[in-house]
Amino acid sequence: MEKSELKQILQALVFVADEPLTLNQLREVFPDEDVALLKDSMEEMIREFNEFHKGMEIREIASGYRISTRPEHHEWVRRYLKTKPSAKLSLAALETLAVIAYKQPVTFPEILEIRGIKSSTAVKTLLDKKLIETRGRKKVVGRPILYGTSTDFLVHFGLKDLAELPTLEEFEELLHAETGSVSEITPRGFNGDEQDSAEPK
Amino acid sequence: MEKSELKQILQALVFVADEPLTLNQLREVFPDEDVALLKDSMEEMIREFNEFHKGMEIREIASGYRISTRPEHHEWVRRYLKTKPSAKLSLAALETLAVIAYKQPVTFPEILEIRGIKSSTAVKTLLDKKLIETRGRKKVVGRPILYGTSTDFLVHFGLKDLAELPTLEEFEELLHAETGSVSEITPRGFNGDEQDSAEPK
């Protein structure tokens, strides 16, 4: 292999490795290449890379080769990571949100009953993220707080109103397998035919 | 800030971002910098980056910037990661996705009409993979759900935005070329009517 091509591939491998890339691993990937060449190409690639790309750097640490950002930019990297919208939900929070969205207004004990799992952390997370809000109290014993979805919920999910949520029926329609699907075929006894028709004319 | 420093930081941010880095996010990270300068620096950095080193590349995808390996090295990367090629979408899913991509927002019955066959399994797969998403309801009888493509769709197919898709008309030209080659006796359209009717009916 040309050294220039090898250097490109080495760069790609350092990039995709989720732990430092070792020479032993490289030997496995390139069984036909000389180890000295591998090491030499790697070092040359790193020299060139670090000279030119000042936003990242490749370093040889005890366990292998590793690519990372440079310490002098960490302040900016941290700043960027903070801007990321915290729109992601845990599975528990998602499930609780789903129950609230479809059963609103709904109380804490009712959510517990439907989910069969305690949801206090999930409800708190959803309140923190402003996806749900309180809707007064239910006029039953204990006067539990009612929860419903917020305007932010609609914005976040790109909904004009709650009526845009798919219904259970619509979801179940999707679950139905199509009729006439090929999986219903019974292949018995057709091998002969198959070979016939595969013959060139 | 010096443009050269800005370019380094932009490179670091593209590297750490786990989804395409957008200009909006950059505006948040650099509230004091001019947006035009940000965009210009980013583009300059990408040009230089892609020109100089060929082991990775930065591309504009889903209205953001993303760094990845290059397709030509996939065999080596796969060899190192010991991964099998990922499962591709089925033909049914791809065709349904094509209809949704070009006709969005589009309802289930409309997809059925174009494809001439029920597509619920395909739609469910596409929803599961988050390649499509719901887009409210159409204001017709039954208020059917509208579907459109998602940001993940752009990422999955390496598109900067929907405008990057070829137009449907371009596929039509392809078709004419194709039918032309199949029926070579009658190269085009209605001129060949007489000749064709000579075929057994």
Place this chain on the structure above:
Amino acid sequence: MEEQGPAAPMESGTAFQDETAEETPEVLKVKLDIFEGPLDLLLHLIRKEEIDIYDIPIARITERYLEYLQMMQDLNINVAGEWLVMASTLILIKSRMLLPPDPEAPGTPEEEDPRMPLVQQLLEHQKFKNAAQMLYERETIELAVWENPKTEFREEEEELISATVFDLIKSFHAVVQRFQDKIVLEVEHDTVTLEQKLLELRSLLALQPTLYFSSFFERKISKLHLIVTFLALLEMVRLREILVYQDRIHSDIKIVKVA
């Protein structure tokens, strides 16, 4: 299956055949899978028979199409409604072609051609097939590139998902399923007695002198519970412990403790 006709559609001319040609046991399945519906089959027949799409010999195509349907039935494939609808469309076009043109009908000869709507539909379908091919090619490229798998900054979080509307309904569906399973279990182990229910209702009324009938149904409880609740209420009316009335017809039934 010995005759030529029905077997013919299985010789596919499409590009997708070759990929799977060696895998003998699955070949038949894959080949049938090529036809994503009646339009797909028609396009295939048109290509195979080397037909000009703008001048389809409708009788011949209809015949081939029906042969194919017959084969599907022979193979015990459940032929969906769409395939039959197309069959009747073809037969209808065929019969219209046999009618002499109406000299008084307005419009140009092309517009009169009963095949045109179908041709338009086929052309449209072909466009989307080509678009799907384009997506397939793009996907192949994108599946050959990798993103940065890690950064030292990415925190180890519990699995988080960017939820969509579809995630909401999927999640709710799962909860409802789980809940329904639970009800079945509860019913099996349910041992509520009338006495227990009477005690429960009395203590409830001690706290809250007015109850609404609907409140018993808000919580999803087992049928047995509902029946026993109902019996307990009747018993309490009989014992004159409670009054039951409505403000208006069809309004919620009020249950009031007798002082």
